[in-house]
Amino acid sequence: MSDLKLPSFVSAQMVADRAGVSRSAVSRTFTDGASVSEATRRKVLEAADALGYHVNHLARGLRERSNIVCLVVADMTTPIRARMVDVLTRKLQASGKITMVINTETDTESVSAALRQTLNYRADATVVLSGTPPASLIETCLANGQQVILINRDERLQGSSNLGVDNAMAGREALFLLRRAGCERLGLITSNARTASLVERETVFVEAAAAKGVQVVVTEAGPTSYESGQEAARRVFGRSEAPDGVFCVTDLLALGFMDVARQDFGLTIPDDLCVVGFDDIEQAGWASYQLTTFRQPLNPMADEVVDLLLQPQRAVSERRMIEPIPVWRRSVRPGKR
Amino acid sequence: MSDLKLPSFVSAQMVADRAGVSRSAVSRTFTDGASVSEATRRKVLEAADALGYHVNHLARGLRERSNIVCLVVADMTTPIRARMVDVLTRKLQASGKITMVINTETDTESVSAALRQTLNYRADATVVLSGTPPASLIETCLANGQQVILINRDERLQGSSNLGVDNAMAGREALFLLRRAGCERLGLITSNARTASLVERETVFVEAAAAKGVQVVVTEAGPTSYESGQEAARRVFGRSEAPDGVFCVTDLLALGFMDVARQDFGLTIPDDLCVVGFDDIEQAGWASYQLTTFRQPLNPMADEVVDLLLQPQRAVSERRMIEPIPVWRRSVRPGKR
DNA sequence: CGAAAAAATGCACTTGTGTGCAATCGCTAT
DNA sequence: ATAGCGATTGCACACAAGTGCATTTTTTCG
Numbered sequence: 120m121s122d123l124k125l126p127s128f129v130s131a132q133m134v135a136d137r138a139g140v141s142r143s144a145v146s147r148t149f150t151d152g153a154s155v156s157e158a159t160r161r162k163v164l165e166a167a168d169a170l171g172y173h174v175n176h177l178a179r180g181l182r183e184r185s186n187i188v189c190l191v192v193a194d195m196t197t198p199i200r201a202r203m204v205d206v207l208t209r210k211l212q213a214s215g216k217i218t219m220v221i222n223t224e225t226d227t228e229s230v231s232a233a234l235r236q237t238l239n240y241r242a243d244a245t246v247v248l249s250g251t252p253p254a255s256l257i258e259t260c261l262a263n264g265q266q267v268i269l270i271n272r273d274e275r276l277q278g279s280s281n282l283g284v285d286n287a288m289a290g291r292e293a294l295f296l297l298r299r300a301g302c303e304r305l306g307l308i309t310s311n312a313r314t315a316s317l318v319e320r321e322t323v324f325v326e327a328a329a330a331k332g333v334q335v336v337v338t339e340a341g342p343t344s345y346e347s348g349q350e351a352a353r354r355v356f357g358r359s360e361a362p363d364g365v366f367c368v369t370d371l372l373a374l375g376f377m378d379v380a381r382q383d384f385g386l387t388i389p390d391d392l393c394v395v396g397f398d399d400i401e402q403a404g405w406a407s408y409q410l411t412t413f414r415q416p417l418n419p420m421a422d423e424v425v426d427l428l429l430q431p432q433r434a435v436s437e438r439r440m441i442e443p444i445p446v447w448r449r450s451v452r453p454g455k456r
Numbered sequence: 457m458s459d460l461k462l463p464s465f466v467s468a469q470m471v472a473d474r475a476g477v478s479r480s481a482v483s484r485t486f487t488d489g490a491s492v493s494e495a496t497r498r499k500v501l502e503a504a505d506a507l508g509y510h511v512n513h514l515a516r517g518l519r520e521r522s523n524i525v526c527l528v529v530a531d532m533t534t535p536i537r538a539r540m541v542d543v544l545t546r547k548l549q550a551s552g553k554i555t556m557v558i559n560t561e562t563d564t565e566s567v568s569a570a571l572r573q574t575l576n577y578r579a580d581a582t583v584v585l586s587g588t589p590p591a592s593l594i595e596t597c598l599a600n601g602q603q604v605i606l607i608n609r610d611e612r613l614q615g616s617s618n619l620g621v622d623n624a625m626a627g628r629e630a631l632f633l634l635r636r637a638g639c640e641r642l643g644l645i646t647s648n649a650r651t652a653s654l655v656e657r658e659t660v661f662v663e664a665a666a667a668k669g670v671q672v673v674v675t676e677a678g679p680t681s682y683e684s685g686q687e688a689a690r691r692v693f694g695r696s697e698a699p700d701g702v703f704c705v706t707d708l709l710a711l712g713f714m715d716v717a718r719q720d721f722g723l724t725i726p727d728d729l730c731v732v733g734f735d736d737i738e739q740a741g742w743a744s745y746q747l748t749t750f751r752q753p754l755n756p757m758a759d760e761v762v763d764l765l766l767q768p769q770r771a772v773s774e775r776r777m778i779e780p781i782p783v784w785r786r787s788v789r790p791g792k793r
Numbered sequence: 794c795g796a797a798a799a800a801a802t803g804c805a806c807t808t809g810t811g812t813g814c815a816a817t818c819g820c821t822a823t
Numbered sequence: 824a825t826a827g828c829g830a831t832t833g834c835a836c837a838c839a840a841g842t843g844c845a846t847t848t849t850t851t852c853g
Contacts, residue, residue, distance in 0.1 A: 127601045128578060130839060141803050146841060153842090156801055156849095171596045173575035177514045177522060178839035181808040185514060190557075195545070196738070201538035208532070208559040217573060220527075220557050222545040236554060238510035241465060259508045263465045345742060378743035401533070405682060406715035407744045467809055478833045483811060490812090493831060515809035518838040 129170045138166035149174050176217075180241055188216045188428065189237040193225045193249040197343070197371065198400035202417055203248055203270070210421040214429065216243070225250040225312070238263060244428055247272060268427055270420070273315030280427050281438045282420060286316050289413045289443050290323030293366040293395045296411065296445075298331065300393045301455030302364025305335045308351045308376055309368045310343040317343070320368045320397060336362060340372070348375025356384045363392055364451075370396040370403045373410055377450070393451040397443070404448070411451040413443035466507045475503035486511050513554075517578055525553045525765065526574040530562045530586040534680070534708065535737035539754055540585055540607070547758040551766065553580070562587045562649070575600060581765055584609060605764055607757070610652030617764050618775045619757060623653050626750045626780050627660030630703040630732045633748065633782075635668070637730045638792035639701025642672045645688045645713055646705045647680040654680070657705045657734060673699060677709070685712025693721045700729055701788075707733040707740045710747055714787070730788040734780070741785070748788040750780035 131145040138145070140159050147153035148163040155163075166172075176186065188211050194200050208218045219240060221233040230250040237245045237260065244266035252269075257276045260267050267279040275281065297305060305328055309321050325335045338355055340347035348371060355361060356379075367373035373396035380386045380394075388394060396403055399414035423439055447453075468482040475482070477496050484490035485500040492500075503509075513523065525548050531537050545555045556577060558570040567587040574582045574597065581603035589606075594613045597604050604616040612618065634642060642665055646658050658674065665672045675692055677684035685708060692698060693716075704710035710733035717723045717731075725731060733740055736751035760776055784790075 128575075128839090129600065132839080142840085143803060143842085144801090146839095147802090150841070154801060159801080171599055173572060173600075175518075175578060175839050176576040177517045177578050178808085179841075180514045181512075181518075181810090181839080182841055183808090195542040196535070196539050198533070198535070198538075201535075201541075202533050204538075204541075204557075205532040205559060208557050212559060217577065218557050218559075220541075220545050220555050222542060222549060222555075235510060238465075239513045240554065241512060241514050262508060263510075345738065349743070374742070382743050401682065402739060405711070406686070406719055465809090469809080479810090480812085480833060481831090483809090484832090487811070491831060496831080512809050515838085516811075518809080518840090519811055520838095 128175070129172045130175070131172070134163060134166045134170055134172045137170060138162040184243050185241045186216050187219055187240055187242045189219045189221055189233075189240065189242040189245045191221045191223060191230060191233045191237070191245060191247045191250065191252075193223050193230075194343070195220075195222060198402060199370070199398045199415065200248065202400070203420075206417045206421045207246065207424060210418075210425050211428075214425050216428070223250055227251055227253055231256055234260060238265070244268060246270060246424060252276075266428065268424055270424070271314075271316045273319065275438070282423055282427070282441070283316065283439075284413075284415055284420075284441050284443045286319040286443075287323045289397055290320045290366075291327050292413070292445055293320075293397075294324055294327045294331075296395055296451050297364035297366065297393055298333075299454065300364060300389065300452040302362075302393050303333075304360060304362045304364070305333055306355055306362030306365040307335050307337045307368070308348065308355075308365055308372050309337065309339050310347050310372065311339055311341055312343050317368045320366075324366050336360075343369050343371060345371050345375035348372035348377075349379045350375075352376045352379035353383065356380065356386075364394075365392070366395045368397055370398040370400045370410060370412055372396070373412070373450075374402060374408055377408060377410070388450050389452045390456070395451060399444075399446050403446075409449040411448045412446050414446050416441055416444055465512065466509045467512070468509070471500060471503045471507055471509045474507060475499040482509075521580050522578045523553050524556055524577055524579045526556045526558055526570075526577070526579040526582045528558045528560060528567060528570045528574070528582060528584045528587060528589070530560050530567075531680070532557075532559055535739060536707070536735045536752065537585065539737070540752075540757075543754045543758045544583065544761060547755075547762050548765075551762050553765070560587055564588055564590055568593055571597060575602070581605060583607060583761060589613075603765065605761055607761070608651075608653045610656065612775070619760055619764070619778070620653065620776075621750075621752055621757075621778050621780045623656040623780075624660045626734055627657045627703075628664050629750070629782055630657075630734075631661055631664045631668075633732055633788050634701035634703065634730055635670075636791065637701065637726065637789040639699075639730050640670075641697060641699045641701070642670055643692055643699030643702040644672050644674045644705070645685065645692075645702055645709050646674065646676050647684055647709065648676055648678055649680050654705045657703075661703050673697075680706050680708060682708050682712040685709035685714075686716045687712075689713045689716035690720065693717065693723075701731075702729070703732045705734055707735040707737045707747060707749055709733070710749070710787075711739060711745055714745060714747070725787050726789045727793070732788060736781075736783050740783075746786040748785045749783050751783050753778055753781055 131142050135142040135145045147155045223229040223233045230252045234256045246268045261278040269281050271283045328335045338351045340351040386392045396410045396412035399412045403410040403412050468479050472479040472482045484492045485497050560566040560570045567589045571593045583605045598615040606618050608620045662672045675688045677688040723729045733747045733749035736749045740747040740749050
């Protein structure tokens with residue numbers, strides 16, 4: 120049997136022993152506004168430093184709020200999602216929270232499992248970036264005093280807060296831009312994900328066009344990705360009546376669409392074809408694309424999330440909407456040809 | 457005073473009361489291999505379900521391992537980092553761990569703060585993807601029985617495990633490819649980040665070239681980004697002796713470099729200029745780029761991390777190396793011009 | 794100098810688990 | 824019927840913190 124002490128975390132008791140004070144004194148030293156004399160405080164800090172003491176937030180979380188926020192997300196490699204996660208973790212951290220990332224598939228089943236994890240770790244709040252959580256589980260979260268914030272998911276679940284961008288505005292504006300450019304045969308490219316957000320952009324665009332007496336050819340490719348955009352372009356330009364202006368419900372789709380349109384069908388953008396996207400991912404601004412699109416204002420959105428979190432828990436479910444910001448680049452002509 | 461009970465988490469005690477058994481029975485029901493009769497188990501599960509009970513992993517983590525792994529990462533929006541985080545969270549989750557993401561700047565100061573958070577939450581292990589943690593803090597982590605895994609950071613710290621790709625191989629192979637393509641004036645594009653990985657790719661490439669009697673013009677732009685690649689291209693092709701073959705230490709740099717080379721200087725790739733990158737981000741495979749590069753084998757790397765985590769703690773610090781996989785696309789000629 | 798007020802300190806309880814140990818229960822074999 | 828034995832069960836403790844309350848200790852003021 121070895122005498123070597125296994126390395127393990129140092130507790131407040133050890134610090135207390137070394138400093139010659141009670142454990143309470145240690146606790147109070149690390150608690151804001153607690154009453155400790157300057158002398159003991161110094162002794163404690165010194166001992167803590169020598170031993171490498173760190174307050175155990177798990178134990179703290181047993182009594183009060185855990186300061187843990189769970190982020191449920193799928194498709195994390197997508198540029199827009201990656202940025203969302205980045206901005207959110209940053210802002211949450213800045214406001215004293217810590218983020219647990221739960222990486223799921225979009226299907227309800229695995230989102231359920233994610234939500235349960237959230238409960239296991241006593242997260243103060245759960246932020247859902249993708250996937251549709253079942254209403255029953257949301258209720259469980261709320262019943263446990265957990266806050267639920269859904270981002271860009273338009274399922275309206277009783278008790279959860281919703282936060283999203285104004286998709287309708289983007290749909291209308293996209294139509295306006297393409298018509299101003301003189302496009303006559305309009306197309307809409309979407310994925311088979313059929314998220315509420317994507318569907319809304321599509322329907323608003325199509326309906327606004329119908330109101331102007333213009334028909335829109337809708338093409339639905341595979342998942343929301345660059346490759347689906349490519350596939351959509353192959354399908355669209357293989358047909359007789361090719362569009363001269365398209366709204367892709369996502370930048371990734373747009374970029375794949377543009378590449379095939381130019382390289383496989385020899386089209387020039389914006390002369391032969393105008394393209395509008397949505398999200399404003401970094402790649403949309405790259406020299407090869409210069410895509411006109413709508414920026415999701417991630418910083419304001421993350422600010423809203425933090426704001427919701429810091430609010431005293433409200434019984435009523437809230438719904439906040441943020442305007443996307445049009446970003447004019449060169450994939451759409453500024454005026455008629 | 458309201459009689460309404462505040463919503464709060466349901467504890468094992470409540471479940472025990474409802475099921476008419478002791479709290480131990482509840483605990484044992486949710487512990488693998490514990491001794492519970494089928495009858496009580498059923499009663500417990502039923503009560504738990506009715507109340508919406510979820511084991512408190514925080515409390516569990518007080519006694520044994522917390523199953524929390526901290527991921528310290530900077531530059532999360534970079535495609536390669538986003539993928540790393542994605543793959544790691546997936547694999548960790550699959551092996552029963554949960555990931556806490558700590559988003560830091562690359563500066564040592566904020567990495568320190570991140571490491572301390574790691575200790576606060578009693579993470580079993582810390583995985584550092586970017587940024588240089590100070591050795592003293594790593595020691596604290598190790599002293600507390602925490603495992604530290606550094607990925608692609610070549611600082612060799614006593615007690616930590618290192619995991620990285622073979623940068624030397626990439627440097628040599630890049631040179632081989634460019635020379636086989638008949639390139640005569642070689643360039644190397646790097647950023648001012650001066651990470652160990654980037655530096656190694658650079659020096660190996662330059663030295664291997666020197667061994668063949670070829671000089672390499674090294675250009676160092678700003679941070680590791682698309683824009684820095686663009687800037688580097690403007691500098692490089694503004695000079696008299698422009699290169700006809702370059703190795704960019706990162707795909708992002710390479711893509712920016714390619715765009716400016718083609719659009720601002722009218723060069724054709726790979727006829728006038730051959731380009732090799734590193735990382736194999738999704739965009740490298742896009743039709744507009746078709747970049748020849750080296751894939752970081754993320755899945756095997758994540759497997760290694762999980763493997764290291766499941767190993768019983770070893771006193772000796774380990775160092776594992778993974779071979780990057782060459783990906784041949786069209787940015788380099790297959791043979792001499 | 795002494796009483797009263799204020800500040801500091803320690804005890805003990807709380808949070809929700811897992812688990813060693815002892816007691817109990819149920820069943821079998823003699 | 825009863826001893827013997829293994830499977831259950833419950834008690835009590837440990838984990839690491841925060842905090843109300845009572846008890847010192849210190850400070851202040853008359």
